Amino acid sequence: MGTAELISLQLRMFLTMLVGLVFRKKNLISREGKKNLTDLVIYLILPCNIVESFMITFDEKTLKNFGMVFLVSVLIQVFCAVFAKLFYNRMAPEHKKVMQYATVASNAGFLGNPVAEGVFGSIGLALASVYLIPQRIVMWSAGVSYFTEGTDRKTVVKRVITHPCILAVALGLAFMLGQVQLPSFLDAALKDIGNCNTAMSMLVIGTILADVKPRDMLDRSIFLFSVLRLLLIPLLVYAGCLLFRIDPLVTGVSVLLAAMPAASTTAILAAKYDGDAPYASKCVVTTTVLSLVTTPLWSMVLLRAVG
Numbered sequence: 001m002g003t004a005e006l007i008s009l010q011l012r013m014f015l016t017m018l019v020g021l022v023f024r025k026k027n028l029i030s031r032e033g034k035k036n037l038t039d040l041v042i043y044l045i046l047p048c049n050i051v052e053s054f055m056i057t058f059d060e061k062t063l064k065n066f067g068m069v070f071l072v073s074v075l076i077q078v079f080c081a082v083f084a085k086l087f088y089n090r091m092a093p094e095h096k097k098v099m100q101y102a103t104v105a106s107n108a109g110f111l112g113n114p115v116a117e118g119v120f121g122s123i124g125l126a127l128a129s130v131y132l133i134p135q136r137i138v139m140w141s142a143g144v145s146y147f148t149e150g151t152d153r154k155t156v157v158k159r160v161i162t163h164p165c166i167l168a169v170a171l172g173l174a175f176m177l178g179q180v181q182l183p184s185f186l187d188a189a190l191k192d193i194g195n196c197n198t199a200m201s202m203l204v205i206g207t208i209l210a211d212v213k214p215r216d217m218l219d220r221s222i223f224l225f226s227v228l229r230l231l232l233i234p235l236l237v238y239a240g241c242l243l244f245r246i247d248p249l250v251t252g253v254s255v256l257l258a259a260m261p262a263a264s265t266t267a268i269l270a271a272k273y274d275g276d277a278p279y280a281s282k283c284v285v286t287t288t289v290l291s292l293v294t295t296p297l298w299s300m301v302l303l304r305a306v307g
Contacts, residue, residue, distance in 0.1 A: 020206020049194030054172030
């Protein structure tokens with residue numbers, strides 16, 4: 001993908017988000033409708049898209065890249081967890097919880113997958129799906145523990161292994177390794193549903209942005225966190241990948257997903273466990289809005305590196 005195609009992709013994604021924003025503002029998509037659309041993406045469209053992304057002919061290099069992107073993701077999660085433990089101690093407890101969770105859990109699964117696919121193609125989506133395994137484990141274990149005194153291990157394990165995207169990765173890997181050829185009608189159905197992923201994901205992001213008031217974004221601590229989440233963390237990942245000469249494609253996917261905004265579950269968990277839900281919502285929305293600028297910039301930098 002060249003620069004012109006990348007700009008075209010970002011503009012299409014932005015316009016789709018704008019449609020979601022307008023429809024939510026006009027209440028053509030209600031709050032319940034927004035939740036339903038989110039569930040549709042997470043439980044059907046994205047899993048179909050993930051499975052389809054693994055329907056490729058693989059070789060030794062592909063398997064090596066899967067292992068490498070998994071390792072890079074593990075190291076990123078370890079770094080983020082250590083950072084979250086050490087650097088928010090001077091904040092108010094209710095704000096500290098939000099920042100800790102938002103540091104280890106980005107919106108890479110919801111927003112990063114369509115961006116990775118758009119920039120790097122189906123192999124980019126497959127790598128992104130593997131990258132997200134460690135993050136999903138951390139966000140439902142250590143992540144939840146930030147809002148609670150303890151975490152029920154049985155519940156954590158159940159949430160992780162039954163997550164539709166984790167199941168889709170396992171199924172996709174099995175199909176790829178076994179070089180399974182699905183019946184043409186089933187393969188076509190997977191493609192048809194999976195191809196809705198980018199449009200539907202951006203539509204939902206637009207409905208999220210519709211509920212924010214501009215004045216709510218003016219918070220110094222959240223702005224500083226946005227710099228950390230959208231610029232500093234991916235910059236460190238990029239430098240580390242270059243230092244250890246990681247494959248350019250693995251580097252591109254890892255950095256792009258490390259540059260995603262705070263996870264939308266930040267606000268959900270804050271509300272569920274009596275945290276500062278408004279502050280968490282501002283964190284999610286502010287980083288998401290700013291990512292509309294930083295994501296295209298990172299995409300252009302990484303495309304040049306891969307190319």
